Amino acid sequence: MAGLPLARRMPFERPRGTNDYGPEEMARRRAVETLLRETAHRFGFREISTPTIEHLDLFTAKSGPGIVEELYNFKDKGGRDVALRPEFTASVVRFYVSELRNLPKPVKVYSVGNVFRYEEPQKGRYREFAQFNAEIIGAPALQGDAEVIALAIECLRSVGVKDVAVRIGHIGMLRAFLKLPPEEQGKVLHWLDKRNLPALHDELKRLGLEALEAPLREYVELKGGPDVLDKGASILEGVGREGFDYLRALAARLQAYGIGNVTFDLGVVRGLDYYTGMVFEVDSPNLGAEKQVMGGGAYTLAELLGGEPVSQTGFAFGLDRIVLAAEAEGVKLPTPRLDCYVVPIGKAFQARGLEVLIALRGAGVSADIDLLGRGPSRNLDYANTLKARFAVLVGESETKKGVVAVKNLDSGMQEEMRIEELIVHASVRTH
Ligand code: AMP
Numbered sequence: 001m002a003g004l005p006l007a008r009r010m011p012f013e014r015p016r017g018t019n020d021y022g023p024e025e026m027a028r029r030r031a032v033e034t035l036l037r038e039t040a041h042r043f044g045f046r047e048i049s050t051p052t053i054e055h056l057d058l059f060t061a062k063s064g065p066g067i068v069e070e071l072y073n074f075k076d077k078g079g080r081d082v083a084l085r086p087e088f089t090a091s092v093v094r095f096y097v098s099e100l101r102n103l104p105k106p107v108k109v110y111s112v113g114n115v116f117r118y119e120e121p122q123k124g125r126y127r128e129f130a131q132f133n134a135e136i137i138g139a140p141a142l143q144g145d146a147e148v149i150a151l152a153i154e155c156l157r158s159v160g161v162k163d164v165a166v167r168i169g170h171i172g173m174l175r176a177f178l179k180l181p182p183e184e185q186g187k188v189l190h191w192l193d194k195r196n197l198p199a200l201h202d203e204l205k206r207l208g209l210e211a212l213e214a215p216l217r218e219y220v221e222l223k224g225g226p227d228v229l230d231k232g233a234s235i236l237e238g239v240g241r242e243g244f245d246y247l248r249a250l251a252a253r254l255q256a257y258g259i260g261n262v263t264f265d266l267g268v269v270r271g272l273d274y275y276t277g278m279v280f281e282v283d284s285p286n287l288g289a290e291k292q293v294m295g296g297g298a299y300t301l302a303e304l305l306g307g308e309p310v311s312q313t314g315f316a317f318g319l320d321r322i323v324l325a326a327e328a329e330g331v332k333l334p335t336p337r338l339d340c341y342v343v344p345i346g347k348a349f350q351a352r353g354l355e356v357l358i359a360l361r362g363a364g365v366s367a368d369i370d371l372l373g374r375g376p377s378r379n380l381d382y383a384n385t386l387k388a389r390f391a392v393l394v395g396e397s398e399t400k401k402g403v404v405a406v407k408n409l410d411s412g413m414q415e416e417m418r419i420e421e422l423i424v425h426a427s428v429r430t431h
Contacts, residue, residue, distance in 0.1 A: 017127025027335035039158040045108045050091035056081035070117040084116035088133035097307035105138030124290035135314035146253040148313045160331035168280045169268035170243040177236045193269035220267035232266045274299040284325035293321045339426040341383035342369040345395030353394045363423040
C-alpha cells in the first residue's frame with residue numbers, strides 16, 4: 001500500500017459500461033441462460049464456442065460502420081491487430097467456413113458469451129454484455145428463416161416473457177433500391193437504422209442520390225399488416241415484388257408454427273453489413289427506450305469469408321434485456337435455493353453437525369453449516385437471508401434420540417426426523 005500513489009488508495013471502480021452481478025442476480029441470469037439452452041436443444045440446435053478475441057479484420061472487413069466504430073481493438077504483444085468480439089455471427093461463419101461446413105446440412109448452432117462494444121452506456125445498454133446467439137446455415141431460406149424466428153419467440157416464451165412484438169422486414173429490397181455496390185451501401189443503411197436523418201441526407205448527397213431520400217424516409221416508416229407490403233412495393237419502384245411476396249410466405253409459414261402476431265416493418269434495417277434478406281426484431285414493450293430484446297435476419301457471409309455461397313439466418317439476444325423483460329412482466333425465475341442450513345447448538349455438537357452436513361451433501365442435498373460459531377437465533381437469521389429452505393438444528397436432545405430438528409423456513413413449522421428422512425424430505429423441490 002505504502003508505495004501506491006494516493007489516487008490508487010481510493011476503491012477501484014469497474015470500467016464504465018460493465019457490470020458486476022451479485023449472487024441473486026447471477027442466479028436469475030443463469031436461470032434464464034438454462035431455459036434458453038434447453039429451448040435451443042428442444043429445437044435441435046447444438047452449442048458451439050468461438051474465441052472472445054479474433055483478428056481485427058474479421059470484423060472491419062464485413063460488419064459495417066456501426067460495428068467498426070464501436071470495436072475494442074488493440075495490438076497484442078506480438079504486434080497483431082486483434083479485437084474483442086462485438087457479436088457472434090462473424091466468428092460462427094469463420095468457424096463454419098474452416099470446419100463446420102463438413103457437418104451434414106443444415107448446421108444449427110448456438111453460443112452464449114460476452115461481447116464488447118464501445119457504446120454510450122445507459123440502462124440495458126452496456127459496453128460488455130452477454131448474448132445468446134443462434135444460427136442456421138445451409139437450409140432453404142424460407143424454412144431456415146421461419147425456424148430461426150420460431151426459436152427466437154420460443155426462447156422468450158420459455159423464460160416467461162409473453163408480451164412480445166415481432167417485426168419483420170426485408171433488407172434485400174432496400175439494397176436493390178439503392179442500386180449501389182455493397183461496400184457503398186453500409187453508411188446509408190447505418191444512418192437509416194439509427195434514423196439519423198441529417199447524416200442520411202449528407203451521405204445520399206455525397207453519393208449523388210438525393211432523389212432517394214424522400215422515398216427512403218417514407219418507406220422505413222411503413223409498419224403494419226400485409227397492405228404495407230403493397231405500399232412498400234409501390235414506393236420502391238422498379239425493385240419488383242419478390243421480397244414482399246417472400247415476407248407474405250414467411251408470415252404464412254410462421255402461422256403454422258403458431259406465431260400469428262407478426263407485424264411487417266419495412267423500417268427494420270439492422271446495422272450489420274452482411275444482412276441481405278429477411279430481417280427481424282423482437283420487442284418487449286415493457287422495457288421503454290431499450291425495448292428491443294433481439295434482432296436477426298438472413299445474411300450472406302460465408303462467401304465473403306472465403307467459403308461457398310450458402311443461405312444463413314441467425315439472431316442474437318442480450319441476456320440482460322431478457323432478464324429485464326422477464327422482471328418487467330413479474331416473471332418468477334426458477335432460481336436454485338440452498339436446501340439445508342445446519343446449526344450445531346453449541347460447540348459440543350460441531351462434530352455431529354459436520355456429520356449431518358456431509359451426509360446431506362453426499363446425498364445430493366445442498367447444505368451449508370455455521371462456520372462462525374454463532375448462537376441459534378443469529379444462525380436462523382443468517383439462514384433466512386440465504387433463503388435456505390430448512391434449518392437443521394443439531395443439539396443434545398435430538399442427538400440422543402438419533403434425529404435432527406428440521407425447521408421449514410417458509411412455513412416456520414418444525415419437526416424431528418432421522419437424517420435419511422430429511423434427505424428424502426429435502427430432495428422434493430417444488431420450485
Ligand atoms: P445486435 O447484435 O446489435 O443485433 O443486438 C442483438 C441484441 O443484443 C439486441 O437486441 C439487444 O438485446 C442486445 N444488445 C445490443 N447492444 C447491447 C448493449 N450495448 N448492451 C446490452 N445489450 C445489447
